Amino acid sequence: QKEVEQNSGPLSVPEGAIASLNCTYSDRVSQSFFWYRQYSGKSPELIMSIYSNGDKEDGRFTAQLNKASQYVSLLIRDSQPSDSATYLCAVCSFSTGNQFYFGTGTSLTVIP
Amino acid sequence: DAGVTQSPTHLIKTRGQQVTLRCSPKSGHDTVSWYQQALGQGPQFIFQYYEEEERQRGNFPDRFSGHQFPNYSSELNVNALLLGDSALYLCASSVGLANTGELFFGEGSRLTVL
Numbered sequence: 001q002k003e004v005e006q007n008s009g010p011l012s013v014p015e016g017a018i019a020s021l022n023c024t025y026s027d028r029v030s031q032s033f034f035w036y037r038q039y040s041g042k043s044p045e046l047i048m049s050i051y052s053n054g055d056k057e058d059g060r061f062t063a064q065l066n067k068a069s070q071y072v073s074l075l076i077r078d079s080q081p082s083d084s085a086t087y088l089c090a091v092c093s094f095s096t097g098n099q100f101y102f103g104t105g106t107s108l109t110v111i112p
Numbered sequence: 113d114a115g116v117t118q119s120p121t122h123l124i125k126t127r128g129q130q131v132t133l134r135c136s137p138k139s140g141h142d143t144v145s146w147y148q149q150a151l152g153q154g155p156q157f158i159f160q161y162y163e164e165e166e167r168q169r170g171n172f173p174d175r176f177s178g179h180q181f182p183n184y185s186s187e188l189n190v191n192a193l194l195l196g197d198s199a200l201y202l203c204a205s206s207v208g209l210a211n212t213g214e215l216f217f218g219e220g221s222r223l224t225v226l
Contacts, residue, residue: 004154032213043202043217044155088154090215099168100145100204100215102154 003027004091006103014111019076021106023089026070030093033065033072038086038105048074079110114139116205116218124224125193133188133221137205144186145215146178147202155202161186162209190223198225 004025013019021035032051036044050056050063050072062075072091076083086105092098117136125131137144143162147155157170161180180186184205190197200222204215 034214036217043200043220046214046216049214090154098209099157099160099170100147100155101157102147104152104154 003101004089004103006087006089006106008104009107010109011106012109012111013079015079015081017079017110019079019083019108019110021074021076021087021089021108023072023074023103024070025072025089025091025101027091027093027095027101028067028070029095030067030070030091032092033063034090034092034100035061035063035072035074036088036090036102037083038088040085044088076108079108081110081112084109116141116203116216118201118203118218118221120221121219122222122224124226126226127193127195129193129225130189130191131193131223133190133201133203133223134185135187135203135205135218136185137203138216141205141207141216142184143206143209144180144184145204145206146186146188147204147217148172149200149202149220151199158188167209193225195225198223 035048038044048063056063060077064073088105089103145160146158149155160168164180175191200220202220203218
């Protein structure tokens with residue numbers, strides 16, 4: 001069973017719309033959750049971290065965490081063409097020796 | 113403030129050869145982790161180094177080995193290269209062993225095995 005699962009997409013949204021990216025994880029004792037953005041041929045770049053249930057907002061990005069449902073999501077408001085990238089969900093917990101487990105990523109395309 | 117730096121950025125090897133990849137962590141960071149990212153996949157954890165010792169290891173064979181130096185920089189060595197070792201190798205740095213905080217990645221070393 002995969003530790004972290006994401007829809008691979010591709011997900012296409014028009015410019016200015018809200019993009020919604022979802023992630024589920026299998027380890028109930030996971031403590032830390034991250035969203036990374038990865039442009040083609042580049043390394044992952046951290047855009048959001050969330051540690052507690054609920055929402056966390058940073059500019060146009062909102063991360064949502066529901067530990068009971070083992071679900072974390074990322075909303076991108078007012079999507080821009082520059083948001084076109086692959087978004088990786090990552091999960092970390094003490095039970096796995098602080099290893100980060102990544103999903104396969106969701107490819108997002110924002111259409112001008 | 114220098115971020116995570118990796119070298120070389122690209123390299124081509126043939127099956128059976130050996131490769132060494134290098135990483136310098138972000139200033140102030142003392143923990144280095146290595147990840148392998150195959151095309152179309154998420155990064156897969158190889159191992160983590162802290163205080164010059166391998167602390168955690170993912171599901172990778174012994175052909176993959178590493179080292180951490182007193183200045184916190186690190187090397188990843190892969191012996192007896194296989195075609196399937198072709199991937200982007202990412203180094204990530206962080207602070208402390210018990211950290212469940214943020215990982216900062218270098219730009220990666222893209223290895224092609226022919």
